[in-house]
Amino acid sequence: MDSKGLMMKGISMIFPGVKALDGIDFSAKKGEVHALIGANGAGKSTLMKILSGVYVKTSGEIFINGQKLDIQNPMDAKKNGIVIVYQEVDTALIPYLTVAENIMMDYLITEQKSLFIDWRKIQGEAKEAMNKLGLDIDVNRLVSNLTLSEKQMVLIGRAVFHKAEYLILDEPTAPLSVEETDKLFEIIEKVKKRGVSVIFISHRLDEIFKICERITVLRDGKLVGDYDIKTETIDTIVEKMLGRKLESTFPKHDIKVGGKIFEVRHISGDGGINDVNMHVNAGEIVGISGLVGAGKTELMKLLFGASKRYEGEVAIHGNMIAPKTPAAAVRKGLALVPEERRREGIIVQESIETNATLPTLKKYCNGAFMNRSLIKKSSCETIELVGIKAPNEKVPVSKLSGGNQQKVAIGKWIISDAEVFMFDEPTKGVDIGSKAEIYKLIGGLVAKEKGVIYATCEFSEILGLTDRVYVMYNGTIAAELITKNTNEEELLRYSTGGGRDE
Numbered sequence: 322m323d324s325k326g327l328m329m330k331g332i333s334m335i336f337p338g339v340k341a342l343d344g345i346d347f348s349a350k351k352g353e354v355h356a357l358i359g360a361n362g363a364g365k366s367t368l369m370k371i372l373s374g375v376y377v378k379t380s381g382e383i384f385i386n387g388q389k390l391d392i393q394n395p396m397d398a399k400k401n402g403i404v405i406v407y408q409e410v411d412t413a414l415i416p417y418l419t420v421a422e423n424i425m426m427d428y429l430i431t432e433q434k435s436l437f438i439d440w441r442k443i444q445g446e447a448k449e450a451m452n453k454l455g456l457d458i459d460v461n462r463l464v465s466n467l468t469l470s471e472k473q474m475v476l477i478g479r480a481v482f483h484k485a486e487y488l489i490l491d492e493p494t495a496p497l498s499v500e501e502t503d504k505l506f507e508i509i510e511k512v513k514k515r516g517v518s519v520i521f522i523s524h525r526l527d528e529i530f531k532i533c534e535r536i537t538v539l540r541d542g543k544l545v546g547d548y549d550i551k552t553e554t555i556d557t558i559v560e561k562m563l564g565r566k567l568e569s570t571f572p573k574h575d576i577k578v579g580g581k582i583f584e585v586r587h588i589s590g591d592g593g594i595n596d597v598n599m600h601v602n603a604g605e606i607v608g609i610s611g612l613v614g615a616g617k618t619e620l621m622k623l624l625f626g627a628s629k630r631y632e633g634e635v636a637i638h639g640n641m642i643a644p645k646t647p648a649a650a651v652r653k654g655l656a657l658v659p660e661e662r663r664r665e666g667i668i669v670q671e672s673i674e675t676n677a678t679l680p681t682l683k684k685y686c687n688g689a690f691m692n693r694s695l696i697k698k699s700s701c702e703t704i705e706l707v708g709i710k711a712p713n714e715k716v717p718v719s720k721l722s723g724g725n726q727q728k729v730a731i732g733k734w735i736i737s738d739a740e741v742f743m744f745d746e747p748t749k750g751v752d753i754g755s756k757a758e759i760y761k762l763i764g765g766l767v768a769k770e771k772g773v774i775y776a777t778c779e780f781s782e783i784l785g786l787t788d789r790v791y792v793m794y795n796g797t798i799a800a801e802l803i804t805k806n807t808n809e810e811e812l813l814r815y816s817t818g819g820g821r822d823e
């Protein structure tokens with residue numbers, strides 16, 4: 322083995338009740354982009370948190386250029402040039418500080434020797450770090466006012482600023498638009514040319530084939546292998562990842578579409594939503610397509626009573642519901658799996674059980690008495706149903722892997738008896754095997770004659786899953802299409818403001 326670069330040997334990690342990693346070997350050479358992949362809960366983030374000093378390994382050794390390292394905390398890792406950009410973007414930044422302060426945070430803590438803080442210098446250097454990324458985010462803005470993708474960029478800016486030699490990106494592209502992803506890949510190319518080794522985690526396998534040279538696959542906390550990307554295809558990698566072949570991603574649902582159950586007339590409101598008309602029939606999956614920022618999330622929020630409506634009507638089964646709050650929307654038969662689940666969809670410090678049964682709590686109560694055993698039974702069923710990987714239902718959601726946290730947010734609504742289910746990018750950060758499971762669950766909802774609204778920027782999901790699609794552009798509906806009569810080109814054209822084909 323070449324002693325240049327990074328090597329992790331026989332790494333194990335035991336959490337109470339979980340052997341998250343079992344004797345993993347992992348190596349990354351200087352100047353290569355190395356993919357780390359595996360299903361949700363396979364141990365990717367844990368391995369990288371050990372490398373970056375967030376967790377201290379139970380056993381194993383870490384070497385850089387042949388020299389053994391003792392990494393006990395994030396500072397030890399940074400001193401050795403190892404910088405991680407976390408999967409949980411919102412936990413890694415301090416919301417009430419500015420972009421500049423966040424970028425310079427470690428510098429302020431460790432290197433600022435004098436009591437005098439030169440804010441001009443800090444701003445200047447932060448700006449330079451952002452410029453290197455070709456980004457024009459005002460460094461004086463508060464982080465709390467940034468979008469998810471802007472926060473992501475700030476984190477990457479911070480890593481670039483810290484002159485990382487080993488840059489770990491844990492699902493960096495999940496919240497990014499196509500253009501932002503391309504921009505990130507350009508940046509990765511740049512840092513790679515400077516000899517930096519980039520460790521890249523993603524559930525979007527096509528991205529991995531675009532930018533990575535080598536690929537390490539984990540399954541259930543064990544190493545499957547380390548491969549040259551040139552010898553692999555998406556299919557061979559999926560098989561290694563899941564331990565089985567994936568037959569079909571999108572289930573065939575052959576359901577007779579019934580009458581109108583949900584109708585939206587001339588709705589306008591916060592987030593730039595302007596005069597939207599749409600409807601959903603019983604047993605129908607209706608897609609909301611559009612690029613990142615087209616207004617899909619804003620529309621979902623508006624329909625769900627989570628943002629302010631200026632005008633327009635919303636009806637279920639012909640009855641006006643006009644929800645002013647999410648609680649009212651739920652009572653009227655709506656459910657929403659929101660996009661920013663960690664912020665809006667789940668309470669991370671609470672258990673899976675609490676989270677899973679929260680929206681449907683009434684079902685388990687008889688007057689003031691909660692039926693504990695029913696709650697337990699139902700949450701165990703949810704865990705089973707959506708395939709959440711966890712030791713038991715009492716585990717706090719914060720202890721689950723990123724993708725499994727998402728599944729909790731989805732599971733808690735799937736078991737509710739809403740009439741219309743709205744999903745906002747539900748498969749973001751979810752592995753390819755679990756994606757297929759989620760599509761199946763959605764198929765199950767329409768089989769029960771529910772209505773489904775499915776918002777996504779992935780055209781493949783629109784084409785594979787939905788019956789009909791509304792394409793959004795600039796806060797309004799640019800087109801309504803029958804899915805089987807459309808294609809990616811047409812979706813893209815309407816999504817970018819283009820018109821009907823002549």
Ligand SMILES: Nc1ncnc2c1ncn2[C@@H]1O[C@H](COP(=O)(O)OP(=O)(O)OP(=O)(O)O)[C@@H](O)[C@H]1O
Nearest residue numbers: 336341361362363364365366367720721722723724
């Ligand atoms: N702090 C913790 N306490 C207890 N268990 C944990 C903790 N962090 C992770 N785990 C467990 O370790 C296992 C591996 O989790 P990890 O987050 O590394 O998965 P992952 O491969 O990154 O998955 P994803 O694709 O969903 O992000 C999971 O079973 C998870 O529940």
Ligand SMILES: [Mg+2]
Nearest residue numbers: 366408722723
């Ligand atoms: Mg992870």
